[in-house]
Amino acid sequence: xxxxxxxxxxxxxxxxxxxxxxxxxxxxxxxxxxxxxxxxxxxxxxxxxxxxxxxxxxxxxxxxxxxxxxxxxxxxxxxxxxxxxxxxxxxxxxxxxxxxxxxxxxxxxxxxxxxxxxxxxxxxxxxxxxxxxxxxxxxxxxx
Numbered sequence: 001x002x003x004x005x006x007x008x009x010x011x012x013x014x015x016x017x018x019x020x021x022x023x024x025x026x027x028x029x030x031x032x033x034x035x036x037x038x039x040x041x042x043x044x045x046x047x048x049x050x051x052x053x054x055x056x057x058x059x060x061x062x063x064x065x066x067x068x069x070x071x072x073x074x075x076x077x078x079x080x081x082x083x084x085x086x087x088x089x090x091x092x093x094x095x096x097x098x099x100x101x102x103x104x105x106x107x108x109x110x111x112x113x114x115x116x117x118x119x120x121x122x123x124x125x126x127x128x129x130x131x132x133x134x135x136x137x138x139x140x141x142x143x
Contacts, residue, residue, distance in 0.1 A: 003039045004037065005028065005038070012024060015112075016064050022055050023044070032047070070107050073142065078143050080126075081139055082138040084137075092139060112127065117141075
């Protein structure tokens, strides 16, 4: 079953796909489609992709404000954090490990990766963990 424009927009927001969310938003705002139209009605070839890139870069929809950061803590081991800014991950790392983070990597493009929790016996993606977090920055764990 095909999604409506509204459902596509909702999914793009939910799964942190900012270009898609801003493209759908742009198409609706320009009157090219309505929220209740089927997603196949979006005329992607007629969209002004430069304008969409501009509003995405300006983050009109305030998406992806929480990022995924990893900090090396030893041989093939990493501490994982969800935070809005690198500095927040650094501060929390110092609080937890008692020392500075020498390197912080933004790996937000890997939010779809899943991790296994031995305590709960459940696989979860970082997106799911982000949605469950109460506040940020959030220490996710070690790998």
